[in-house]
């Protein structure tokens with residue numbers, strides 16, 4: 001546990017300003033709030049740290065890292081703490097460096113259509129800043145009201161419109177980053193063409209705070225979709241979801257989102273959010289599709305698409321939202337799942353991806369594995385299926401204690417990861433590795449890749465100050 005002498009405490013305060021430094025034992029902040037800065041949504045680890053700092057700019061971040069370097073301290077970068085991999089957890093006396101006070105717009109380029117902001121800006125606020133300037137920032141999902149743009153970049157976040165807009169990596173033009181030596185790297189985001197050797201900024205995107213602290217970013221913006229329509233469908237089996245996705249390639253209307261959920265998930269949302277059942281008849285699977293439309297002819301195309309997929313038997317019932325309220329309700333069925341299952345149940349989360357063509361055999365083997373070896377385990381299965389991304393959550397049976405449940409899940413995971421390997425999948429699609437998955441990294445990365453990652457880490461963070469013990473085993 002880190003205990004700093006009074007002298008060192010005074011030094012840290014002088015470096016960045018007294019009001020930005022909090023020590024747990026000084027009770028300037030209540031303990032629960034203090035500890036909340038060193039945790040995330042995993043609920044698996046207990047935070048334990050003594051020092052919390054709120055720098056306001058890149059120079060102050062650099063000073064803190066240099067202070068840690070000189071005094072052999074470790075740092076956990078803390079964003080909006082909505083992560084699901086334990087990446088923002090400080091459980092070993094690290095300094096927690098929160099970016100929460102770094103939320104300013106720094107620049108806007110109307111020619112390029114880009115916005116430069118500090119990394120602690122809440123993602124939804126970034127959406128607003130873009131909209132106020134007549135633009136649109138497309139990375140969106142249900143935790144963007146709390147997540148930071150820096151946290152999104154550090155996890156290479158995806159979300160609900162990846163099928164159309166891609167992951168956040170595609171939208172990052174420039175970054176300012178503080179490395180583990182306190183050096184500041186600035187990757188120019190003002191020019192589109194810059195083929196001058198290795199594009200190092202990409203190393204930091206998805207590095208989960210292990211290579212550098214992202215302090216500023218330049219983001220590409222786009223035009224807002226002219227209008228959109230949400231189609232919610234009941235689907236008889238998993239294979240039909242994939243066929244339905246194939247059919248969307250045949251209609252000439254851009255697909256913005258293609259999400260799915262099981263009846264089990266829908267029931268949980270209906271119970272938790274008190275929303276009505278969408279269709280008179282129950283169905284094992286549901287798909288939510290969002291399309292961009294520019295005129296009425298395209299809306300007509302969606303009605304005939306629905307007719308076609310019903311005739312082919314891929315859909316048993318479907319409804320095209322007739323207004324924005326109904327569209328919002330349809331989205332609630334999908335976006336309310338995480339909250340509905342996490343609050344009311346104990347779940348073990350897995351966020352995996354695999355080629356769409358391998359989904360069916362993978363799920364068949366996965367289901368039989370659970371049925372045979374873990375009878376009583378139920379799966380809440382949903383996700384960004386258009387991206388090949390499944391959120392496979394195992395729900396704790398009532399008669400198991402939490403610790404028995406989690407220790408059994410530890411046995412299920414490697415079996416599932418073996419299957420993923422067999423079907424060319426990834427053990428983490430968009431949530432990252434953090435603490436939760438680091439022991440399993442070898443299922444998705446070769447020995448040589450992991451060695452290279454270790455060498456990169458040593459180069460950028462020679463004293464292993466930044467988020468130690470995360471990502472790499």
Ligand SMILES: Cc1cc2nc3c(=O)[nH]c(=O)nc-3n(C[C@H](O)[C@H](O)[C@H](O)COP(=O)(O)OP(=O)(O)OC[C@H]3O[C@@H](n4cnc5c(N)ncnc54)[C@H](O)[C@@H]3O)c2cc1C
Pocket residue numbers: 040041076077078079080081082083084086087088099119120140141142143146147148149150151152153154155156157158159160208209210212213214215338339430431434467470
């Ligand atoms: C209800 C719900 C739905 C979600 N849906 C999605 C989804 O659809 N798609 C998706 O991708 N994710 C999703 N997530 C996961 C999570 O919201 C994302 O991973 C998000 O990008 C994390 O951002 P954050 O600011 O909360 O990061 P944190 O949780 O604070 O941190 C995540 C990691 O990034 C590091 N970090 C944070 N800020 C910085 C920085 N400035 N510089 C360097 N490292 C930093 C942390 O140390 C940690 O390792 C969801 C989460 C919830 C709770």
